[in-house]
Amino acid sequence: MGRTAGQNEDKVGAFFVATLVLWFVSVCFEILFNKRSELLTVVAGCFFFQTANWVIRFFASPDPLFVNTSVSLLHSTITSSSVVFILVNQWLRSGPSGMFEHSQLFGGTWPWAYAALCFSCGYFAYDQWDMLQYRLYSGFIPAILVHHLILLICFTLALYRNVTINYLILTLVCELHSIFLHVRKVRRMAGFCDATSTLVRIEWVLNWVTFFVARFASHILITVKLIWDASKFKKGVELPLALFGMAGMNLLNVFLGFDLFNAFRREKNSQHTNCHRE
Template identity: 70%
Template sequence: MRVAREEAMGGGKRNTVETFFLATLILWFASLCFQILLNKRWELLSVIAGSIFYQTSNCLIRFFSPHKDKDALFVNTSVSLLHSLLTSSSVIFILFRELLSNGPSGMSDHSQLVEDAWSWAFEALSFSCGYFAYDQWDMLHYRLYNGWIPSILVHHLVLLICFTLALYRNVTINYLILTLICELHSIFLHLRKVRRMAGIRDAKSILVKLEWFLNWVTFFVARSVPHVLITAKLIKDAYKFEKGMELPLALLGMAGMNLLNIGLGIDLLKAFKRERKSQQGNLHHHRE
């Protein structure tokens, strides 16, 4: 148990999986520095600012948390919750501002979605990209993943590749902002995890019922439906894309997101049934 605990907290020998994802993160950081310093892309400093901001948040939460460094998962989830709150708020602000300015038809124009960037969209995407780099490092450092091919590390790697390529080339920025509306649902995913780690598991509680209600509503409204619509829009406008990697990467990325959404929905349903079953078992035990 002690050895397992040390490995979970970052001790022990690094395995092949960890080495691979750490190497890709280092290569990503090297390419970012190359763009900033040699190509003078100073606007990309907001990516590094995002990483520093969330790493600082991690340190502050760890310092003030009663768990200290004994529960890296609690700290990581708390920072993820902060990211979801900030990102979803910024995305809603950007979309609402553009909706008032250009209307639905103007916002859905192909050239707007692919070639332009709405006000603050570049900065919001860069800051969120910095978060995924921080989170990848934190999960590798404390080994907050499972399996030989951890889906969370693969997910972060794919996002880093898609986000940074879009930022480097200044294309599909608005499309990626639209995909980030799913962070509204992630708020309730992280809240559920924090709530359970805090020991609040009463399925009959009004707060827990409200959390589950909002979890399901935002899963469909802010994650599943938007990603399906974005995929449909890409397919519909496929002929408008110039020859290159933009369309294949976009379609591949959305296919991956839709598959992840299906898996997430199945996991959520299992968790929901498990919590209700556990509560019913506790009630039956008390009656006896």
Template identity: 70%
Template structure:
């Protein structure tokens, strides 16, 4: 929220009201230009943009030349979240980071709901017996699972592009870009070969935790940082619980399941790709957990200093 301050013209001795909308746009543009400067600092922009372009060419080739019409939800997902980005940018804020976070929050909420719906529908239809059976996870595809995976894959492509265009990353090897790179590779190959779809749907249960990550970012950008409030305490509680259950533990159990059923996989790229993808995800989860603990301690220490 912009704060109006009167400006004085000493010669005419009257107040001149600044154009707040112009100031807001100028501030957002200045921050945008600063983030764009990061592109020239490392080769991350060129590498990840090149891989994203190659991914897009591959998708269009599959749809246009191999007649893979079942991949249309992938393009629909990309366009849907790009539209959500445009709406946020024009009606909520022009700050690229806030816009990106709002769209990410939307994705986490919709994906979590879709994954829970798919799992509950499968449980009601078949019960627990076949839910985690190897052939079900690798060869079969639960109702709506393929489309849900396509839409999420489209989102990760949109988000990768948005972060690259607006410089929403840092470091020589940005973890967020690497995360999306791994997901796009694993998800797209699985969609092309129509294998391990259900495995990947299970990995998306981590979006339950992402909801609270994005809620925290939006809250802080809105200026609400009172860590002693009940809302913030509840948010942190849900953040920690869902991180452990929906992200750390679930991905670890999926990795153990893959290793346990390794002999059941046919020869090919499915098992090596799945193990490599989960290894990358588990490593990134560890880094994320460290960052969450550091953020929690910073907020708690800041609140203790204010109270003293």
């Protein structure tokens, strides 16, 4: 039984490694043969987060899960800060009525939005490789690997065609919530598991607020906006791909909400929880 499960995991891993290699070859082709030098920021993102991985592994802990979570926390912090900066800057420049028009969200590119999306795309490729390398996934269809694959497909096609860049920047608002997800995980791995602590309670408040506002509500609103403006999209793959991507994100958000609730209930029902990896 265990041998069969191991063989299935090897097949799953091989499939996602193959998709990652194809993605990398595609990006290199665009850079070298189509002269898309702006996509070098994708490669820079990969190397930046891999370097962060090596630094954390050397100075903090060699535990693959701790290293992966710490780098994810770094990405969430950088990306959410960048997204907030981009949105506030554009809000001040054109106001809410102008920045959320279909023409802006679909065909426009806010200042620094393209580079931010490239950098984040590089992280998702790095993270996919790190999880595959250290087998930081489980199940016949690992949700986290599927999630990263969907993001890489949607982000990369948008970067190639230079459309829906601003839509995708809006989806990255969810990284505000990811900060507190990763903080909680790092905190537990560091051995701080006192559920009665004021800091832990504040962390949970921020976790829930950002989940509903920055992740759940924002993705629902983006989906509604896509459906509302469906007639304004030209014939092509952009609208079906965008709706498919958002459907996947919304479904994963529902599963994440249940997981978050179960984790919250476990901590709330115990005065001093035993630290364990969830």
